Amino acid sequence: xxxxxxxxxxxxxxxxxxxxxxxxxxxxxxxxxxxxxxxxxxxxxxxxxxxxxxxxxxxxxxxxxxxxxxxxxxxxxxxxxxxxxxxxxxxxxxxxxxxxxxxxxxxxxxxxxxxxx
Amino acid sequence: xxxxxxxxxxxxxxxxxxxxxxxxxxxxxxxxxxxxxxxxxxxxxxxxxxxxxxxxxxxxxxxxxxxxxxxxxxxxxxxxxxxxxxxxxxxxxxxxxxxxxxxxxxxxxxxx
Numbered sequence: 001x002x003x004x005x006x007x008x009x010x011x012x013x014x015x016x017x018x019x020x021x022x023x024x025x026x027x028x029x030x031x032x033x034x035x036x037x038x039x040x041x042x043x044x045x046x047x048x049x050x051x052x053x054x055x056x057x058x059x060x061x062x063x064x065x066x067x068x069x070x071x072x073x074x075x076x077x078x079x080x081x082x083x084x085x086x087x088x089x090x091x092x093x094x095x096x097x098x099x100x101x102x103x104x105x106x107x108x109x110x111x112x113x114x115x116x117x
Numbered sequence: 118x119x120x121x122x123x124x125x126x127x128x129x130x131x132x133x134x135x136x137x138x139x140x141x142x143x144x145x146x147x148x149x150x151x152x153x154x155x156x157x158x159x160x161x162x163x164x165x166x167x168x169x170x171x172x173x174x175x176x177x178x179x180x181x182x183x184x185x186x187x188x189x190x191x192x193x194x195x196x197x198x199x200x201x202x203x204x205x206x207x208x209x210x211x212x213x214x215x216x217x218x219x220x221x222x223x224x225x226x227x228x229x
Contacts, residue, residue, distance in 0.1 A: 035217055047220075104162055
């Protein structure tokens with residue numbers, strides 16, 4: 001069975017600090033997909049990134065970067081120079097590509113990030 | 118732009134009432150999903166559908182049913198609402214492959 005663990009329940013930083021959100025996953029599949037979502041106080045989950053298991057290249061998008069390491073089953077998310085607008089709950093998720101109709105996402109419990117001015 | 122809409126942002130119902138939560142997507146996605154989100158429990162999948170009239174149980178289907186008569190619309194039904202179904206309900210849709218899911222704004226349901 002697949003599992004996603006986000007050990008950090010809450011993180012609080014001061015604006016302009018860098019912050020890393022951890023995500024560790026478990027799966028028996030060799031082909032799978034990893035995702036990060038942001039849920040701001042308004043409540044709507046916003047898709048941030050998708051990564052497949054064959055692509056371990058790190059990705060950078062503006063102040064956001066993602067570090068995917070299969071050796072440690074981790075897919076960590078770093079926000080550089082954090083801003084108050086980054087305050088949200090961040091979810092990591094996993095989907096196995098086993099075929100058929102079973103393209104469900106398994107979510108971690110989420111990390112509440114608070115960026116203080 | 119991708120868009121998933123849900124019929125209500127806030128809903129208050131009485132115990133025993135039949136409740137319908139509607140979700141519509143305009144992206145021609147094959148897959149649609151219903152989750153509930155509770156503090157400390159994260160997102161839990163209730164039901165999903167990978168095609169019109171097709172449905173599969175998620176992790177917590179008890180007390181719920183679903184209907185998908187058209188590709189763009191996926192309804193969640195609480196046959197007889199109970200107080201333990203007070204929660205935030207999130208609808209999502211995705212393309213057929215394990216692509217990212219796009220979420221609606223959520224419905225906060227309170228059952229009294």
